Amino acid sequence: GRFSPDFASEQQEDHAARSGEYDANYETLRSLGRGAFGFVKLASKRDNGTLVVVKFICKATVIPEHWVKHEVMGLVPLEICVLAELSHPNVVQLLEAYENVHYFQLVMEKHGDGIDLFTFIEGGPTLDEPLISYMFRQVVAALSYLHELKILHRDVKDENIILDHQFHLKLIDFGSAAYMREGHLFNTFCGTLEYCSPEVLLGNSYAGPELEMWSLGVTLYTLVFGENPFFDVEEIIAGHLKPPCLVSPGLMKTQLRLLHPDPKSRATLPDLQADSWVNQPVDINNYSFSSVVKGGVKAEQQSDDQLSKLSDNFRRQNLFPRSFT
Ligand code: ADP
Numbered sequence: 001g002r003f004s005p006d007f008a009s010e011q012q013e014d015h016a017a018r019s020g021e022y023d024a025n026y027e028t029l030r031s032l033g034r035g036a037f038g039f040v041k042l043a044s045k046r047d048n049g050t051l052v053v054v055k056f057i058c059k060a061t062v063i064p065e066h067w068v069k070h071e072v073m074g075l076v077p078l079e080i081c082v083l084a085e086l087s088h089p090n091v092v093q094l095l096e097a098y099e100n101v102h103y104f105q106l107v108m109e110k111h112g113d114g115i116d117l118f119t120f121i122e123g124g125p126t127l128d129e130p131l132i133s134y135m136f137r138q139v140v141a142a143l144s145y146l147h148e149l150k151i152l153h154r155d156v157k158d159e160n161i162i163l164d165h166q167f168h169l170k171l172i173d174f175g176s177a178a179y180m181r182e183g184h185l186f187n188t189f190c191g192t193l194e195y196c197s198p199e200v201l202l203g204n205s206y207a208g209p210e211l212e213m214w215s216l217g218v219t220l221y222t223l224v225f226g227e228n229p230f231f232d233v234e235e236i237i238a239g240h241l242k243p244p245c246l247v248s249p250g251l252m253k254t255q256l257r258l259l260h261p262d263p264k265s266r267a268t269l270p271d272l273q274a275d276s277w278v279n280q281p282v283d284i285n286n287y288s289f290s291s292v293v294k295g296g297v298k299a300e301q302q303s304d305d306q307l308s309k310l311s312d313n314f315r316r317q318n319l320f321p322r323s324f325t
Pocket residue numbers: 032033034035036037038039040053055092108109110111113114115116159160162172173174175
């Protein structure tokens with residue numbers, strides 16, 4: 001296991017993470033995911049059996065810049081503060097937040113059966129363009145809502161999007177989020193390398209929305225082609241796309257506008273809201289989840305061991321806040 005060195009075993013860490021008021025109210029069940037900053041588990045409310053998803057955030061891993069003072073909750077990671085403010089059909093809903101000496105416990109709604117878009121794509125789903133557009137426009141809706149509230153997510157990627165069997169998508173993981181301020185430019189990036197835009201990698205300070213649009217472009221590419229457009233910094237900066245198959249001109253145009261090397265020429269959220277490919281007609285009742293994934297995705301049957309193997313081999317690491325200058 002990859003438990004923190006402060007704990008002798010993963011069991012000890014699990015116990016430290018759940019103890020306290022949270023544990024009095026919820027029974028903690030199986031693991032759903034584990035990242036550098038904590039882990040995510042399924043839990044059930046003790047008094048009524050409601051299933052929820054809980055993210056355990058280890059206080060020791062929250063960087064100094066990410067602590068903020070909340071009116072009601074006191075000193076909390078920005079991630080909790082941001083999520084507490086949000087309510088949108090395409091953003092995961094925070095239900096409650098608890099803390100003990102070492103951890104915060106973020107109790108979120110359970111959406112679908114706990115699979116994210118990364119796992120979905122790994123299963124090799126059969127997707128046509130209307131269905132992809134239907135999924136993609138929901139991420140656009142989530143980001144439009146956030147940007148209106150002057151919030152940047154800064155870690156848009158397949159792993160941070162969950163979906164249910166009706167192809168209803170929700171954005172999760174606000175651990176890299178930040179508030180935008182008029183005229184303020186950011187100098188650091190703590191999202192995911194493979195989803196970072198070329199100008200940010202080259203060390204330019206950035207306003208935010210244009211970085212987010214690039215990440216959205218990488219996410220779209222991954223959904224369409226089942227593979228990353230770029231695998232390292234050199235490839236991102238070179239910016240050559242080598243799609244493995246042909247797609248419609250409308251999709252290719254949208255794709256190229258999102259992965260435009262010049263941030264000023266890159267598509268914006270209003271561009272996407274007016275885009276005919278993004279908003280093409282689709283009857284979602286024509287699609288059944290089981291025939292799209294053909295048994296490829298079975299989150300419920302994955303053991304913790306398989307999950308951690310997946311994360312070691314394929315999942316991508318968040319960068320610690322860094323500036324590329
Ligand atoms: P990290 O900041 O460590 O990346 P995330 O918030 O992204 O943590 O959660 C890690 C993983 O746990 C996600 O990629 C996803 O697979 C799963 N996960 C997180 N929240 C939920 C949720 N509400 N429902 C289902 N799965 C979730």
